[in-house]
Amino acid sequence: MTNFKPLALTIIFCFFVSSHCTIIIPKNNNGNLIQQTCKQTPNYAICIQYLKSDPRSSDADITGLALIMVDIIKSKANTTLNKINQLIKKKQEPSQKEALNSCAGRYKAILVADVPKSVAALKQGDPKFAEDGSNDAAVEATTCENGFKGKSPLSNENIAMHDVAAITAAIVKQLL
Amino acid sequence: MRNDSPYTPLLNNGSHNNNRNKEIHLIVFGFLLLASLITFSGYIASNNNVVSVVPHADVSFSDEVTKTNTVVSRGVSAGVSEKSNMFLSAAGGNKVVGESESFPWNNTMLSWQRTAFHFQPEKNWMNDPNGPMYYKGWYHFFYQYNPNGAVWGDIVWGHAVSRDMIHWLHLPLAMVADQWYDSNGVWTGSATLLPDGQVIMLYTGSTNESVQVQNLAYPADLNDPLLVDWIKYPSNPVLVPPPGILPKDFRDPTTAWLTSEGKWRITIGSKLNKTGIALVYDTVDFKTYERKENLLNAVPGTGMWECVDFFPVSKKSENGLDTSFKGDDVKHVMKVSLDDDRHDYYALGTYDEKKVQFIADDLKNDVGIGLRYDYGIFYASKTFYDQKKDRRVLWGWIGESDSEYADVAKGWASVQSIPRIVKLDKKTGSNLLQWPVAEVESLRLKSDEFKNLKVKPGAVVSLDIETATQLDIIAEFEIDKEALEKTAESNVEYECSTSGGASKRGALGPFGLYVLADGDLSEYTPVYFYVVKGSNGKLKTSICSDQSRSSLANDVHKQIYGSVVPVLEGEKLSLRILVDHSIVESFAQGGRTCITSRVYPTRAIYGAAKLFIFNNAIETNVTASLKVWQMNSAFIRPYHPDQKR
Numbered sequence: 001m002t003n004f005k006p007l008a009l010t011i012i013f014c015f016f017v018s019s020h021c022t023i024i025i026p027k028n029n030n031g032n033l034i035q036q037t038c039k040q041t042p043n044y045a046i047c048i049q050y051l052k053s054d055p056r057s058s059d060a061d062i063t064g065l066a067l068i069m070v071d072i073i074k075s076k077a078n079t080t081l082n083k084i085n086q087l088i089k090k091k092q093e094p095s096q097k098e099a100l101n102s103c104a105g106r107y108k109a110i111l112v113a114d115v116p117k118s119v120a121a122l123k124q125g126d127p128k129f130a131e132d133g134s135n136d137a138a139v140e141a142t143t144c145e146n147g148f149k150g151k152s153p154l155s156n157e158n159i160a161m162h163d164v165a166a167i168t169a170a171i172v173k174q175l176l
Numbered sequence: 177m178r179n180d181s182p183y184t185p186l187l188n189n190g191s192h193n194n195n196r197n198k199e200i201h202l203i204v205f206g207f208l209l210l211a212s213l214i215t216f217s218g219y220i221a222s223n224n225n226v227v228s229v230v231p232h233a234d235v236s237f238s239d240e241v242t243k244t245n246t247v248v249s250r251g252v253s254a255g256v257s258e259k260s261n262m263f264l265s266a267a268g269g270n271k272v273v274g275e276s277e278s279f280p281w282n283n284t285m286l287s288w289q290r291t292a293f294h295f296q297p298e299k300n301w302m303n304d305p306n307g308p309m310y311y312k313g314w315y316h317f318f319y320q321y322n323p324n325g326a327v328w329g330d331i332v333w334g335h336a337v338s339r340d341m342i343h344w345l346h347l348p349l350a351m352v353a354d355q356w357y358d359s360n361g362v363w364t365g366s367a368t369l370l371p372d373g374q375v376i377m378l379y380t381g382s383t384n385e386s387v388q389v390q391n392l393a394y395p396a397d398l399n400d401p402l403l404v405d406w407i408k409y410p411s412n413p414v415l416v417p418p419p420g421i422l423p424k425d426f427r428d429p430t431t432a433w434l435t436s437e438g439k440w441r442i443t444i445g446s447k448l449n450k451t452g453i454a455l456v457y458d459t460v461d462f463k464t465y466e467r468k469e470n471l472l473n474a475v476p477g478t479g480m481w482e483c484v485d486f487f488p489v490s491k492k493s494e495n496g497l498d499t500s501f502k503g504d505d506v507k508h509v510m511k512v513s514l515d516d517d518r519h520d521y522y523a524l525g526t527y528d529e530k531k532v533q534f535i536a537d538d539l540k541n542d543v544g545i546g547l548r549y550d551y552g553i554f555y556a557s558k559t560f561y562d563q564k565k566d567r568r569v570l571w572g573w574i575g576e577s578d579s580e581y582a583d584v585a586k587g588w589a590s591v592q593s594i595p596r597i598v599k600l601d602k603k604t605g606s607n608l609l610q611w612p613v614a615e616v617e618s619l620r621l622k623s624d625e626f627k628n629l630k631v632k633p634g635a636v637v638s639l640d641i642e643t644a645t646q647l648d649i650i651a652e653f654e655i656d657k658e659a660l661e662k663t664a665e666s667n668v669e670y671e672c673s674t675s676g677g678a679s680k681r682g683a684l685g686p687f688g689l690y691v692l693a694d695g696d697l698s699e700y701t702p703v704y705f706y707v708v709k710g711s712n713g714k715l716k717t718s719i720c721s722d723q724s725r726s727s728l729a730n731d732v733h734k735q736i737y738g739s740v741v742p743v744l745e746g747e748k749l750s751l752r753i754l755v756d757h758s759i760v761e762s763f764a765q766g767g768r769t770c771i772t773s774r775v776y777p778t779r780a781i782y783g784a785a786k787l788f789i790f791n792n793a794i795e796t797n798v799t800a801s802l803k804v805w806q807m808n809s810a811f812i813r814p815y816h817p818d819q820k821r
Contacts, residue, residue: 098279099278099279102278102279105581105585106579106581108581108584109579109580109581109584110580112325112584113325113326113327113580113581113583113584114327114580116327116329117327117328117329120328120329120330121328121329123360123386124360124361124382124386125360125382125386125387125388125423125424126328126361126363126382126424128515128518129328132328133327133580136579136580139579139580139731140579140580140581140731142730142731143579143581143730143731146276146278146730147278147279176479176480176515176516
């Protein structure tokens with residue numbers, strides 16, 4: 001059994017070393033990347049909130065984080081478009097109806113143009129088109145909001161879309 | 177001794193096998209313990225945000241607070257991109273006061289936006305110019321195209337031909353995304369015409385895994401002057417991202433030029449962190465390449481270099497030079513498209529073939545940090561040597577500056593600039609001149625001439641011309657000499673983009689023309705000069721194109737583009753403007769400074785569009801002479817076999 005002792009000691013030694021040795025261990029911790037990325041966007045808190053709420057963010061690179069945000073643009077646009085369509089069905093003043101119809105067109109554009117081109121741009125490796133798409137989503141939301149003469153029934157949605165889009169554009173900019 | 181039982185107790189020294197077993201078991205157990213400890217520690221660490229492999233960075237929370245009740249732009253400093261910023265400031269303002277057009281973009285307005293004599297496909301999205309060349313009697317133009325919609329995506333190569341670079345005929349798509357090495361995009365490329373008559377096309381493919389590679393293609397039939405069909409080299413790709421270059425930072429191969437060794441040399445843009453670089457490769461057959469160690473050029477802080485272009489210009493002649501031209505009296509031009517800011521920059525310099533180096537004449541104005549081809553919307557540009565007319569011709573992609581909603585509604589997006597000849601400005605020696613190819617003048621119809629108009633300070637004068645949406649304008653302006661002498665010196669640095677535009681009056685400017693203006697001036701686009709008398713009595717002149725009042729719509733760009741333009745002793749201020757519906761191309765001092773803009777009026781369209789001359793300078797009259805031609809359409813249309821022209 002004489003051969004065994006050095007080996008056993010080695011193993012016991014490693015045992016103790018590794019119990020203190022968290023630094024050499026490869027991490028699956030993306031928290032730092034998310035923080036660094038969000039610091040370079042116009043709204044750190046919202047950026048963190050959205051990214052952390054998506055499980056994919058834990059092992060995403062910056063492109064992946066941008067894609068998550070584009071997904072959020074998409075889902076918000078869908079939700080808002082549904083709300084717009086509901087509002088249109090109700091009785092409305094003509095000016096309100098006109099504004100709502102215009103908003104429907106704007107949010108449709110986000111869904112058929114901005115989102116697909118941003119996804120393609122990020123996946124295929126020409127991210128500047130995703131920056132354009134995100135910026136445009138903010139424009140569409142703002143234009144929708146400005147179409148209401150009186151109170152806008154979509155202020156929360158438009159502001160949210162603008163904020164999300166601005167964050168997305170800022171994340172994409174980090175890829176350029 | 178004989179073992180009667182099958183299992184010998186471990187204490188038996190004589191059984192070497194069993195001893196080994198025991199050791200092995202303990203070692204294995206030990207390692208399992210070690211492994212489980214490692215895994216456990218890893219698990220703990222991954223849930224611990226504080227411990228990190230990276231040097232500990234500042235993780236303090238930003239205390240930026242969103243104003244949730246307003247839609248005001250937070251500005252560039254807070255990270256909001258310039259692009260969304262420029263819409264919001266207009267939109268926000270218009271909601272409260274002033275006229276605005278909340279629901280524009282009816283069919284009348286949108287269909288007016290299509291140009292009459294600029295290249296564009298019949299519908300859908302276009303971007304970079306590709307592989308321009310002259311071959312067997314035809315000018316060829318290829319372009320990035322989306323056959324499926326009015327936004328970028330599904331990119332393939334469109335194709336068109338022309339006898340004169342103005343009257344284009346659409347041909348079938350030249351290349352589609354049908355190979356693994358370009359299935360995610362048949363991206364930008366350039367043509368090289370070989371002395372033996374071969375036509376080489378090198379282009380970037382985005383592979384099925386979105387890696388950027390370079391591919392070779394060539395015409396299926398060199399005897400077809402229309403070069404309709406193309407073959408992709410079966411062993412593509414011919415170049416893949418080299419070590420140290422990321423797979424998405426390797427695109428847009430240039431036209432090749434001959435080295436003294438008789439090899440062909442190309443350059444491809446890329447980046448290392450934030451330094452834009454140009455990689456160089458030599459080849460004999462365009463199939464195998466030798467990477468040159470040196471970078472043709474590198475400029476820190478400029479980011480990814482797209483659509484690199486590299487060519488010689490003559491110091492003596494007014495003609496162009498073949499890309500391979502060697503000789504004295506030559507300067508080289510290096511041009512890059514910056515991914516970061518969507519602008520095209522160039523620098524003049526010298527090329528050392530042996531060292532594989534381009535050195536800018538003025539390093540402070542190296543590529544990416546100095547001169548731009550165009551101070552408006554002009555990107556991914558590319559030149560080619562036109563051997564028919566011995567000139568170098570420049571193409572530039574002119575994108576839209578309206579909303580995606582409008583692009584989807586109108587069913588198309590983007591046009592190309594009118595092709596421009598490019599040559600060295602012999603008078604300054606430090607910049608290029610660009611000028612629309614002479615063939616555009618074949619579109620000129622009737623003209624109106626105005627000689628020595630004296631425009632007083634504050635005057636806005638309507639020019640009586642028939643229509644004002646398809647124009648070629650050549651104008652000259654002069655400031656009063658006495659006013660120039662009397663005016664106080666100023667150390668103001670006039671910057672078009674922050675100047676407030678044509679309505680901000682100064683001593684010696686702004687003055688110029690309002691294009692695409694309606695009679696009430698509710699919409700108008702000033703293109704103007706602004707002169708400042710500097711602290712040494714020297715004049716500094718800027719040329720600007722002002723979109724801020726160009727449209728009542730809220731979802732279009734309202735920026736003011738422009739730059740300083742060199743004006744030499746004895747020169748009058750000269751301006752050429754091509755107006756073609758939603759595109760305005762302006763050329764100051766014979767093309768020393770160019771500005772292309774997109775304009776989307778809601779009222780100043782069709783017959784309602786007018787042309788004005790104006791002088792908003794406070795201290796000087798302006799004397800102007802101009803000639804305004806109505807421009808015909810180029811009738812760009814699909815090619816038909818029985819086409820004679």
